[in-house]
Amino acid sequence: MKKIENNFTVTGFLGKDAEIREFTNSSVARFPLAVSRQERNAEETNRISAFMNIETWRKNENTGSFDQLTKGTMLTIEGYFRSEEWTDKGGVKHNRIVMVAVKFYPPLYLLRMLYTVLLPGHRSLSKYHGLNTHCYTYPRFFFVLFILLILFW
Numbered sequence: 387m388k389k390i391e392n393n394f395t396v397t398g399f400l401g402k403d404a405e406i407r408e409f410t411n412s413s414v415a416r417f418p419l420a421v422s423r424q425e426r427n428a429e430e431t432n433r434i435s436a437f438m439n440i441e442t443w444r445k446n447e448n449t450g451s452f453d454q455l456t457k458g459t460m461l462t463i464e465g466y467f468r469s470e471e472w473t474d475k476g477g478v479k480h481n482r483i484v485m486v487a488v489k490f491y492p493p494l495y496l497l498r499m500l501y502t503v504l505l506p507g508h509r510s511l512s513k514y515h516g517l518n519t520h521c522y523t524y525p526r527f528f529f530v531l532f533i534l535l536i537l538f539w
Contacts, residue, residue, distance in 0.1 A: 392466045392467055393464065393465065393466050394463075394464070394465060394466070394467065394485065395462065395463070395464045396419065396421060396438070396462070396463055397421070397460070397461070397462045397463075397493050398419040398420050398421040398422075398438070398460070398461070398463075399419070399420045399458055399459065399460050399461075400417055400418070400419060400420070400455060400456065400457055400458060400459045400461065401417070401418035401419065401420045401437050401457065402417065402418060402457050403417070403455065403456050403457050404416065404417035404452060404455035404456075405417065406449070406452055406455075408446065408449075411445065411446060412443055412444060412445050412446060413443070413444055413445075413446055413449045413452070414441055414442070414443050415441065415442050415444075415452050415455055416439065416440070416441045417439075417440055417455055418437040418438065418439055418440070419437065419438045419439075419440050419461070419463065420435055420436070420437050421435070421436055421437075421438065422434060422435040422436070438485055439484070439485065440463060440465070440485050440486075440487050441484060441485070441486055441487070442465075442486065442487035442488075442490065443486070451490070454490070455490075460492065460493060461490045461491065461492065461493070462490070462491055462492070462493045463485075463487045463489070463490045464487070464488055464489040464490070465485055465486045465487040465488045465489070466485075466486055466488065467483050467484070467485060467486070468483070468484045468485075468486050469481060469482070469483055469484075470482050470483075470484055
């Protein structure tokens with residue numbers, strides 16, 4: 387029997403600055419993440435956007451990562467889904483699914499691009515992509531170096 391895991395990974399842009407609330411031992415940041423996709427209808431192509439509400443928790447000593455959560459920042463988020471149920475004052479039961487971020491960071495392909503240009507032969511990101519990122523590093527590095535020499539000669 388296959389094991390079903392409750393997790394997600396999504397990349398998008400922050401819709402607004404995170405709302406941060408501090409408690410005695412931990413802090414929570416809540417923010418909307420904008421994601422989009424292209425949809426084709428016969429001859430025209432439309433970009434469909436959606437906002438997902440994300441929350442992330444940190445201990446009060448580790449809230450420095452919340453500084454990245456500003457409007458327009460592109461992030462890749464890893465996390466899990468948590469269901470919540472409650473009853474309001476009128477006795478009506480409600481439920482919702484909350485997306486809880488465990489990790490958030492700039493997209494890996496941007497980091498990979500920086501590593502391959504700036505650090506020749508660097509292999510640390512190959513485990514994320516299942517690729518040998520060092521294969522074309524040296525030619526690309528020397529090409530960039532060649533272009534810079536031509537520009538500033």
